[in-house]
Amino acid sequence: MNIAIAVETDIDETEEVVLAEVAASGPGHRLTVREVIVETEDARSIVFDIPEASTEAFAYRPGQFLTLRVVLPGGSAVARCYSLSSTPGLDAAPKITVKRIAGGAASGWLCESLEAGAQLDVLPPTGIFTVRDTSRDLLLFAGGSGITPVLSILRDALHNGTKRVILAYANRDERSVIFAEELKHLAREFPDRLLTIHLLESVQGLPSATLLAGIARMADLEGSTAFVCGPGPFMDAVERVLREAGMPRDHIVIERFVSLSADPFAAVDVEAVQAAEAAGDAIPLTVELDGEQHELAWPSGVTLLDFLRSKQIEAPFSCREGACSACSCRVLSGSVSMINNQILEKEDLDEGWILGCQSVVNGDEPVSVTYD
């Protein structure tokens, strides 16, 4: 599957969704900021302390992201997603990296005002911008703050794998290169396995198709997976070049960003789920998640995500509105229909992928679903 992931981010903060107070029964965890690190003039990394009770929920894979509830000056709150730049197993605590966006209230506040010791409500890590097949080389394309999840993947691949990695990293100029020192260090430590190519707009102009195609030719496209994260036009250009160069569609993983209109911190309406269950119209449901199998009766009209979370089954999600694919899972048997789907493409649907947050049971055949 090559799902173009879409998560809310600070890329466009012009339309802000004001959140309600965090419900005690909601999915958010209150985390303390351990440290705020100045990365560049307009980028900060935020390291979190994870309380004992939240340790399991905050286990993550390289490339995933956190959703923060940011309370703005004046008291309103917005939800924003930021990728983890830390790498599990290599860093003691999870760390996100935030780039200040012109006019972005949340990223501006996080970069200018957040201090160690502050507390933030945060949703557990999620996202499928992650390496599934470690037997392939990696071809990484990052633009600007798109380096954040890419660095997490890169460090994991170098320290815990054996394959070769090519990183093409586009920036406005030398001063805007986030993690410049870290990348130099990795280049010295893994000279035979890492090739880093810096693309600076101040030197070469915007990356052209010819330049990107030249980088693609350096890789064994059949034997590699490409991960692409950055501004929309950059990702579109890279995807076009890779497809034209013959890279199979399911070898290209793209992190796309959208703004959200729902409140991901809202608690599930358990009473509504119970009312649907009481109506007695339910279909047998088998769910595989995190190596466990759950046998349930899925009432009609209730989304898979809401139903599972009403049973305290921690199915992944972020946006809850069909725009990000963090909740994606695969139907093995039975039939479901989706209320809204802005992200899965025909090939994904043909392979059985669905969005849990948008799927309701369709028909009367038992349904079997896997998240694993």
Ligand code: FES
């Ligand atoms: Fe974002 Fe379902 S949670 S698409």
